[in-house]
Each structure stands twice: as C-alpha cells, then as structure tokens.
Amino acid sequence: MSFLDISGVSKSFGGNTVVRGFDLAVRRGEFISFLGPSGCGKTTMLRMVAGFEQPSAGRIVIDGEDVTHRPPNARRIGMVFQAYALFPNMSVGDNVAFGLKVAGRPAAERAKRVDEMLGLIKLAHLKDRYPYQLSGGQQQRVALARALAPSPRVLLLDEPLSALDAKIRVSLRTEIRALQRELGITTIFVTHDQEEALSISDRIVVMSEGRIEQCGTPHEIYNRPRTRFVAGFVGTLSLVEAEAEGAGSTVTVAGQPVTLAEPVAGSGRRPVTLAFRPEALKLDAGEGRINAIRGTVEAAEFLGSVVRLRVATPGGTLLADVFNSPAAPPPAPGETVVLHFAPGDVFALDGEGAAPAQAIAAE
Incomplete structure (x- = not known):
C-alpha cells in the first residue's frame, strides 16, 4: 500500500499549465527523484506536496490523510531548499531547533533532539557557530537536520546540491541517501542532474513539459527508456536509422x-530508430555479441x-567507449572498425517522427 498518493494533479498559472495529470504512488520509506530539464514542472509538483502551491485539480494523500488543501504547517512535511534558507542571526543549534520551538516542544526535548540531529550529520562541534561561519556543504547539512528535527512524515529536497562544487555534491548526496535509509523516511528529491538521480534513487520520475514521461528504477530508466x-535526456545515446519488415x-x-532482443511493434516495411x-558497443566479438556494424x-x-570513439556508419554516427590501456592505443581517426553488440544491448524507438540519425547526449 502506498504511503504518499498523488492522483490526477494538475497546476495552471493563468492560461499556462505547468503540471498535467500527475499520478504517482510512493511507498513508505521510498526515495523518489523528480528528474527533468528546467521548466518541466518538477519543483512546482514538489511545492504542491509541501502545501506552498494549491493544485488546480487532483488530490494529494499522505498516510491515508487527504492534505490537498491543508497548509504546509499541518502536513508534517520537512523541506530542504536549494538556497539553504538558514536564519543568519541564529546559531546552528537554534536553526535546527526552530521547527521544534514553533511546535511548542519543551526546552529539554528540543535540546536533546538538536544534539541527536547534529550527531547524525556529524556537526555537533559546530553547534554554537553561525551560518556565515560554515562552508556550503556544512550549511546544507544543517538545513537537512532542521528539516528532519520535527520527525516529518515526508522529506522534500528541492535541488539541495546545485550550489555546491562537484566533489562536495558527490559526498553529500551519499550522506543524504545513507541518512534517509537510516531514518526510513519517505523522500522526494528534485534534480536536473541525471547522475544524482541515477545514483541515489529507488525510483526516478522523468518529467517533460509538466507530464511524467516515465517512472521506474534507475536500471529501467537508463537501460529501457520508453520514449x-x-x-535522449538520461545518459549518452547514439541513434541510427534502421528498417523493419513484418513482425x-x-x-x-x-x-x-541487426537482431534485437524483442520483436519490433508494427507491420509492413517501416522505419525504426x-x-x-x-x-x-565493443571492438571484439565476445560471447553473445552476434550483431556487427562496420x-x-x-x-x-x-x-x-x-x-570514446565517434564512428561513422551507413546508418549514422555511433559513440563507443573502449577501456583505456597504456599497452594498446585506441583506433586512430580514419581507421575502419567493426562494432559488436548483443541483441539485449540495443533497443528500438518508434520510427514515427524520428529525428535524423545522430549521436545525442543528455544536457
């Protein structure tokens, strides 16, 4: 049974619809990522779960309770923003305690919970410092601790790592995932970074123009995209034009x-991508690699x-990764090669409206 149900949710601002017919069932303790380009509606959807925006249509239910029209402070939601949103005039400890104080928790309980949260994020020694005395990564950890302190039912993360440098981002996303697993809290993470989504999610919701394009595990999204x-958005991909005949x-x-793992839908002679x-794509004909393109x-x-080799073939350009070996330099430009692959390593996309054959990479 799902813990968070989003049913038929849409959102319009004037005549502009930014979320369309959004349906998602999230299990208790699941880590979900909303992934998509800027302007696809992922943050708007997150804000509707939080209560900062009201849906134009649809329902949002948390643990059996309809919260569609409830204010944010009545939903038991924890939210971490991209810009940290820490109070500059409060110490680290007071920032973490803020939600508990608003909820009217006793001082002794607040102090105990603050120590517990700072211990979880490994910043207990910085309890009396102020935000300006912390690094970006430390500030984001404090924001996370503040969101978790009141024991929310759902944790929402709105691109929390985008302001950090690459090395800190990798480290902090690993810490967030480990903490989420330890606490078992249902979490929604918004990002436009496919690597982040693939590395930490139980499931990924890929969005485009306010709609869900596909929802699945990282393995499914990467290896078997449906659209x-x-x-094109998730991972680096090469497209070549082919022709199918019959079923x-x-x-x-x-x-x-070229032999595929599954039959191509349709009948008659038709283009497929x-x-x-x-x-x-490999340079050697290993076991199971029955296909070859010169x-x-x-x-x-x-x-x-x-x-990464860029190889021109009769059907279009293919990108192929070969391992770097000091003893074996890669093929040189102008050299003829044969690329081998197994039926399960290629998939067909609908040929209708296909773009010209080309190599494409995610933004």
Missing part, C-alpha cells in the same frame, strides 16, 4: 542485419578510464 525524450526481431541498417549506449573512426576522445 525518445527519456532516451520480427530482425531489422536492417543500410543492408546490415535504434538506440545504443556507448558502453554496449564504420570509420572519426575521432577518439580521451576521458581517462575510457576512450
């Missing part, structure tokens, strides 16, 4: 047969542990 938008699992790319992840290396980009 062209999801395929089968074999298509052709410029006359070269094949999608490849760079790591799926092409010419256009460029080799050194990325450290891997070298």
Whole structure:
C-alpha cells in the first residue's frame, strides 16, 4: 500500500499549465527523484506536496490523510531548499531547533533532539557557530537536520546540491541517501542532474513539459527508456536509422542485419530508430555479441578510464567507449572498425517522427 498518493494533479498559472495529470504512488520509506530539464514542472509538483502551491485539480494523500488543501504547517512535511534558507542571526543549534520551538516542544526535548540531529550529520562541534561561519556543504547539512528535527512524515529536497562544487555534491548526496535509509523516511528529491538521480534513487520520475514521461528504477530508466525524450535526456545515446519488415526481431541498417532482443511493434516495411549506449558497443566479438556494424573512426576522445570513439556508419554516427590501456592505443581517426553488440544491448524507438540519425547526449 502506498504511503504518499498523488492522483490526477494538475497546476495552471493563468492560461499556462505547468503540471498535467500527475499520478504517482510512493511507498513508505521510498526515495523518489523528480528528474527533468528546467521548466518541466518538477519543483512546482514538489511545492504542491509541501502545501506552498494549491493544485488546480487532483488530490494529494499522505498516510491515508487527504492534505490537498491543508497548509504546509499541518502536513508534517520537512523541506530542504536549494538556497539553504538558514536564519543568519541564529546559531546552528537554534536553526535546527526552530521547527521544534514553533511546535511548542519543551526546552529539554528540543535540546536533546538538536544534539541527536547534529550527531547524525556529524556537526555537533559546530553547534554554537553561525551560518556565515560554515562552508556550503556544512550549511546544507544543517538545513537537512532542521528539516528532519520535527520527525516529518515526508522529506522534500528541492535541488539541495546545485550550489555546491562537484566533489562536495558527490559526498553529500551519499550522506543524504545513507541518512534517509537510516531514518526510513519517505523522500522526494528534485534534480536536473541525471547522475544524482541515477545514483541515489529507488525510483526516478522523468518529467517533460509538466507530464511524467516515465517512472521506474534507475536500471529501467537508463537501460529501457520508453520514449525518445527519456532516451535522449538520461545518459549518452547514439541513434541510427534502421528498417523493419513484418513482425520480427530482425531489422536492417543500410543492408546490415541487426537482431534485437524483442520483436519490433508494427507491420509492413517501416522505419525504426535504434538506440545504443556507448558502453554496449565493443571492438571484439565476445560471447553473445552476434550483431556487427562496420564504420570509420572519426575521432577518439580521451576521458581517462575510457576512450570514446565517434564512428561513422551507413546508418549514422555511433559513440563507443573502449577501456583505456597504456599497452594498446585506441583506433586512430580514419581507421575502419567493426562494432559488436548483443541483441539485449540495443533497443528500438518508434520510427514515427524520428529525428535524423545522430549521436545525442543528455544536457
């Protein structure tokens, strides 16, 4: 049974609809990420769960209680903002205690809870400092502790790491996930960073233009995208044009047969678009790699542990990642190569309205 139910929620500002028919059932203790480009409606949806915005249609239910029209302070929601929103004139301890004080908790209870929260985020030694005396990462930890102190039913995180540098972001997202698991709190995390969403989520909701494009585990979203938008937004992807005929699992790319793991929907002769992840394409014909496409290396980009090859094929450009080896330099531009892959390493997208064959990468 779901703990948080969002049913048919839409939101319009004047004549502009920013969230459309949003349906999501979240299990107790689940970590959900809303992922999508700027302006897709993910923060608006989060604010409606928090109570800062009212839906134009639909219902929001938490633990069996309809909170659609309840104010934020009656929902038992904890929220962490992108800009921290700490009170500059309050110490770390007082910031963490703020929600407890507003709720009228006794002073002894507040002090005990503050010590507990600061211990969880490993900042007990900074209890008497002020926000301006903390680093960005420390300020965000304090904001997290403040949100968790009143024991909310749901924790909402609105792009909490976007203002931090890359190394601190990786460290802090790991800490947030570990803390969420320890407390078992139902959490919604908003981000436009696909790596963040893939690394810490139980499920990801990919959004575009106010709609849910796909909801699934990180493995499902990355390996089996259901729409062209999801395929292009999450991860790096190569698209090539192919042709299918009849109901089968074999298509052709410029006359070269390619076997898929599943039959292509439809009938008759029709165009389909094949999608490849760079790591799926190999230079060697290993076990199970029954497909092969010949092409010419256009460029080799050194990325450290891997070298990304840009290979021109009759159906379009393919990106292929090969491991960096000091003893074996990668193929040089102009060299002919054969890319091998297994049927399960390629998937077909609907050919209707397909974009020209090209290599595309997530923003």
